[in-house]
Amino acid sequence: MTPADPGLPRLELLREFKRKMPRADLSGNVSPFDAQVSTALGNADADVPEMHAEVRQHIRETVTLVRDGKKQSQVVLLSGAAGVGKTHLLRTFRTPEASEELGHIFVGGSNHWTVGEFQAQLLDWVIAALTAPSPAEKHPLLERIEAIGFRAVEHLLENPVSWKNTMTRPGGRFIGRLLRRWTRPPHEQLKALTTARNPEVFAHFDFAEFGRYVCDRFLAERSNLFHRYALRVLLTYLFPDKPETGVGTRERVLHWFRGRGDDDYFTRRLGASDRPDRAYSQFEAVKLLAHLFSPAVSAQLATEQHPCPPRVLLLTFDQAEGRNELFDDDDDWKTFFAHLSELYNTLPNVVVLFTMTLTLRNRLHAVMERQFRDRIRMDERFTLALPDKMQLLGLYRTRLEAWIGDAPDLRERYAALANPYLPFTEDEVLKTAGNQTVRDALAVLNTAFHEAVRSVTVDAAIDYLFERNDRKQAESESTVWEYTADHLNTVCLLLESLGESMARDAGLEIRTIELTKLENVPVLRFGFGLPNQAHSITVYLARMGWNFKNQIGKLVGEFLYNREKARTFLWAVRPQPLPETLDVVPDRYQTQFTTGVCPADVESVFLALTAVNANRGKYQEPAQLSALDELIRTEVSGTYLGKLFRHARAKLEALATGVPATDPSEATV
Amino acid sequence: MEVATIPTSTLPTSATLAERLHDVLGSAPAPLTFAELKKEVGKLYPKGTKKAPKPPKPSDDELLREVEAEVGANRVFVHPPLKGKAVRYAKTPPPAPPTPVEIVTGLVATTLASGDGPFTVAQLAKKPKSLDKTAFTETLERVIVDLKAKGQLHEHPGTGKAKLYAKYPPPPKPWHEIEPHKKPFASALTATKKVLALGGVTAEQILAALREALASTPKREDKPIVLPPPVVPPPVLTELRAVLKQAYEYLCGFVEFRDRLVELPRLYHETAKRMPGLTVEAFHRELWQMSTEWLIELQVENDPNSAKEPNLAIHRNDRLYYYARWK
Numbered sequence: 001m002t003p004a005d006p007g008l009p010r011l012e013l014l015r016e017f018k019r020k021m022p023r024a025d026l027s028g029n030v031s032p033f034d035a036q037v038s039t040a041l042g043n044a045d046a047d048v049p050e051m052h053a054e055v056r057q058h059i060r061e062t063v064t065l066v067r068d069g070k071k072q073s074q075v076v077l078l079s080g081a082a083g084v085g086k087t088h089l090l091r092t093f094r095t096p097e098a099s100e101e102l103g104h105i106f107v108g109g110s111n112h113w114t115v116g117e118f119q120a121q122l123l124d125w126v127i128a129a130l131t132a133p134s135p136a137e138k139h140p141l142l143e144r145i146e147a148i149g150f151r152a153v154e155h156l157l158e159n160p161v162s163w164k165n166t167m168t169r170p171g172g173r174f175i176g177r178l179l180r181r182w183t184r185p186p187h188e189q190l191k192a193l194t195t196a197r198n199p200e201v202f203a204h205f206d207f208a209e210f211g212r213y214v215c216d217r218f219l220a221e222r223s224n225l226f227h228r229y230a231l232r233v234l235l236t237y238l239f240p241d242k243p244e245t246g247v248g249t250r251e252r253v254l255h256w257f258r259g260r261g262d263d264d265y266f267t268r269r270l271g272a273s274d275r276p277d278r279a280y281s282q283f284e285a286v287k288l289l290a291h292l293f294s295p296a297v298s299a300q301l302a303t304e305q306h307p308c309p310p311r312v313l314l315l316t317f318d319q320a321e322g323r324n325e326l327f328d329d330d331d332d333w334k335t336f337f338a339h340l341s342e343l344y345n346t347l348p349n350v351v352v353l354f355t356m357t358l359t360l361r362n363r364l365h366a367v368m369e370r371q372f373r374d375r376i377r378m379d380e381r382f383t384l385a386l387p388d389k390m391q392l393l394g395l396y397r398t399r400l401e402a403w404i405g406d407a408p409d410l411r412e413r414y415a416a417l418a419n420p421y422l423p424f425t426e427d428e429v430l431k432t433a434g435n436q437t438v439r440d441a442l443a444v445l446n447t448a449f450h451e452a453v454r455s456v457t458v459d460a461a462i463d464y465l466f467e468r469n470d471r472k473q474a475e476s477e478s479t480v481w482e483y484t485a486d487h488l489n490t491v492c493l494l495l496e497s498l499g500e501s502m503a504r505d506a507g508l509e510i511r512t513i514e515l516t517k518l519e520n521v522p523v524l525r526f527g528f529g530l531p532n533q534a535h536s537i538t539v540y541l542a543r544m545g546w547n548f549k550n551q552i553g554k555l556v557g558e559f560l561y562n563r564e565k566a567r568t569f570l571w572a573v574r575p576q577p578l579p580e581t582l583d584v585v586p587d588r589y590q591t592q593f594t595t596g597v598c599p600a601d602v603e604s605v606f607l608a609l610t611a612v613n614a615n616r617g618k619y620q621e622p623a624q625l626s627a628l629d630e631l632i633r634t635e636v637s638g639t640y641l642g643k644l645f646r647h648a649r650a651k652l653e654a655l656a657t658g659v660p661a662t663d664p665s666e667a668t669v
Numbered sequence: 670m671e672v673a674t675i676p677t678s679t680l681p682t683s684a685t686l687a688e689r690l691h692d693v694l695g696s697a698p699a700p701l702t703f704a705e706l707k708k709e710v711g712k713l714y715p716k717g718t719k720k721a722p723k724p725p726k727p728s729d730d731e732l733l734r735e736v737e738a739e740v741g742a743n744r745v746f747v748h749p750p751l752k753g754k755a756v757r758y759a760k761t762p763p764p765a766p767p768t769p770v771e772i773v774t775g776l777v778a779t780t781l782a783s784g785d786g787p788f789t790v791a792q793l794a795k796k797p798k799s800l801d802k803t804a805f806t807e808t809l810e811r812v813i814v815d816l817k818a819k820g821q822l823h824e825h826p827g828t829g830k831a832k833l834y835a836k837y838p839p840p841p842k843p844w845h846e847i848e849p850h851k852k853p854f855a856s857a858l859t860a861t862k863k864v865l866a867l868g869g870v871t872a873e874q875i876l877a878a879l880r881e882a883l884a885s886t887p888k889r890e891d892k893p894i895v896l897p898p899p900v901v902p903p904p905v906l907t908e909l910r911a912v913l914k915q916a917y918e919y920l921c922g923f924v925e926f927r928d929r930l931v932e933l934p935r936l937y938h939e940t941a942k943r944m945p946g947l948t949v950e951a952f953h954r955e956l957w958q959m960s961t962e963w964l965i966e967l968q969v970e971n972d973p974n975s976a977k978e979p980n981l982a983i984h985r986n987d988r989l990y991y992y993a994r995w996k
Contacts, residue, residue: 081968358971359972379928385996386966
């Protein structure tokens with residue numbers, strides 16, 4: 001019994017990797033290391049827990065201590081070279097699960113605002129964070145307002161007198177009193193609704209009186225009229241219109257905070273008009289919203305049956321270099337830091353998190369230390385380090401496992417391998433990735449992974465698609481002129497390996513191929529003939545540039561003038577079509593002159609076919625080889641080269657039979 | 670062109686045009702062109718109302734007359750234009766243009782910073798357009814003398830008449846190339862070569878015979894033999910790493926490096942103090958090698974324009990590695 005080849009499972013797995021990579025829908029080859037740049041809104045993908053573990057733990061501890069009131073509001077500054085993992089680290093705190101576990105609200109967004117717009121932008125962010133995932137669903141702000149409302153009702157119902165004064169008052173004095181007496185629900189019913197957390201309980205309360213009670217009980221600045229107004233606006237969540245009109249109560253409240261609210265509506269309901277349309281009132285709105293989640297208010301709201309933990313506002317300012325572009329000078333930074341310090345000086349539940357590169361940090365750290373004083377700690381851990389060897393290896397494994405995660409069979413086979421760093425060894429991973437940032441390491445691993453998988457053959461279609469996709473990026477990075485500048489070299493390479501078979505398929509022989517130039521215009525000279533026949537023709541294939549008129553004139557003069565009409569032909573190709581009629585080609589040469597198009601994708605097709613054919617020896621099954629030949633035939637025949645070959649055959653047959661070839665315009669591409 | 674922000678004025682409404690002009694120039698961080706001056710002075714003339722009219726803005730002619738009067742009275746000074754043709758005005762006189770000595774000293778410093786040398790006189794500094802040949806030659810000679818006196822430039826032995834200079838002193842000569850041993854040693858060498866040329870003996874045999882002969886010779890004690898200091902060998906690999914670590918730990922004590930991420934230029938200077946003769950190439954080579962051995966991490970400066978002494982950082986793969994941290 002022959003022992004099992006230990007390399008076979010590895011080879012099979014590599015083939016599966018290659019099968020997985022080409023994506024026709026994305027026009028690219030997707031490897032485990034493709035996504036190298038973390039974005040603030042990206043998905044929380046594969047993570048290596050050990051990387052920056054200390055820093056992550058410190059941030060968690062800081063948020064926990066601030067949340068529990070054991071520490072004042074804090075500022076954390078993360079810095080490091082680009083690609084070291086700052087944004088990725090930040091993103092781990094963004095997920096709803098992390099927010100729920102730590103008890104924070106992740107607040108942050110784009111850097112596209114000037115220092116004068118900071119307050120408005122901050123308010124927008126806070127609103128968006130508090131009403132995530134959607135204003136129409138349950139969200140932290142609604143839950144908090146409901147908690148406040150129910151707690152207020154519980155307090156009211158404890159008092160045998162005051163609760164009655166806050167009931168709704170239909171009608172006038174005498175009739176109103178009478179109606180109230182008969183229509184007012186009993187105390188037990190109200191208590192039962194409150195215990196069941198049924199929002200219908202609020203319908204029995206007078207909005208104005210209830211609002212006054214809530215403002216007096218739960219606001220830190222009870223005499224701040226703007227805070228009172230804003231809290232009453234929020235309380236309309238509990239007192240929606242019946243039926244709902246316009247955008248509905250929930251979104252109407254949010255639009256008010258954005259300064260775009262329906263003033264008439266709130267004037268009617270609250271009897272006064274105010275809106276957060278100035279910087280100071282926007283800041284006051286932020287303070288109010290943060291205060292609702294503070295330890296003090298949370299302690300007031302919490303009961304045994306309904307715990308109401310405090311929440312920390314985690315204000316994040318990522319990629320501060322983008323901020324730097326929008327600030328005019330360092331004074332703007334000072335103003336910005338001053339605004340922030342006002343926020344955390346008045347609120348106990350704020351943690352501010354900055355990320356920036358080393359240059360900006362070096363420029364600003366003195367300013368930040370002066371401004372934030374004891375609230376900011378400059379620690380060497382906050383200058384993020386490059387990954388060490390174990391972390392790099394962990395990153396490789398994590399990425400690979402996540403990539404094959406959706407294929408259970410592949411996962412099992414991978415897990416059974418002794419070497420989890422396929423297609424490399426552990427040492428090769430370390431040597432390739434090197435001692436550099438995560439982003440740079442992923443970039444080089446991506447290239448190396450592509451190269452390693454490229455050498456493995458699966459079948460002609462997959463291998464061709466892989467090669468073809470691999471060139472998409474190069475196509476998009478260059479202009480079509482740059483990309484096809486060496487097109488005739490590409491054709492030569494193609495014909496070196498496939499010329500014989502291509503000619504055979506077209507019923508021809510290629511007797512000569514010679515690459516030359518005429519005043520910087522590359523020209524390929526073909527000598528074609530029919531098998532076992534002496535007749536031959538010469539076809540010149542020229543790759544034209546942007547300015548073609550002079551070039552064509554010279555080409556015609558050099559290659560067609562004074563040559564046999566039936567045996568000499570000139571093809572002019574370029575990435576963009578040439579005009580159908582060219583004045584520069586004299587009439588007597590029109591039958592010998594043809595134009596064609598060699599766009600970027602034809603260049604890529606030729607390169608991909610050459611690359612796939614280079615691995616021909618690895619296809620062991622005859623069916624695979626037939627499939628490869630068929631693929632080559634199909635791909636080439638659709639291009640100008642296929643038409644050139646057919647054109648050459650037609651001309652040769654005409655020579656052989658003495659009958660003129662069919663209309664040459666049929667051969668025009 | 671940058672126009673610095675000028676703080677708000679606190680002048681009373683009754684202030685004269687000259688006072689406003691001086692207020693603007695006094696608070697501007699850089700000289701202003703006439704157009705900028707006009708704009709800033711204009712801001713000091715807010716629009717009044719019918720009930721509270723305010724003085725109107727001065728016309729261009731009025732402002733120009735005032736500026737020229739102040740220039741004539743040496744209370745305002747004209748500065749040369751930057752990129753355009755417009756002259757600029759400020760309350761302080763323009764800085765004096767650099768002297769020929771300053772120009773040439775700057776050129777020599779640039780050359781010395783670019784490499785270890787040694788350099789010929791022609792390589793030390795090329796004649797700038799602003800100086801004629803004679804003036805340049807004299808100034809360069811003077812600068813060389815000054816720098817040698819300060820120990821910032823050292824003469825190196827060269828072939829022929831061309832003098833060579835470098836920022837580091839030349840390595841000391843071996844004892845047998847210095848008098849009084851030079852000539853007797855040369856004679857001994859010539860004699861030894863003659864003996865070897867006769868054939869039949871090897872150099873080792875000659876040395877052994879000489880040692881034997883010297884052992885029986887009484888020592889001369891009247892003249893003490895003063896040998897030059899021993900030749901300092903080039904820095905050994907482990908020695909350089911140890912010195913680098915020492916310099917690094919020293920720099921980590923400074924507040925700007927409390928995160929233990931040290932700038933390479935500072936690290937180089939600190940290491941060179943402890944290891945004179947350290948070349949920049951050796952410094953870079955050692956750090957890169959340590960990085961490939963995962964002993965240190967090198968971090969990139971994303972804004973190379975802001976880097977000081979970038980020549981002391983490591984340029985590789987289109988990146989400027991500017992910081993180092995020991996793992």
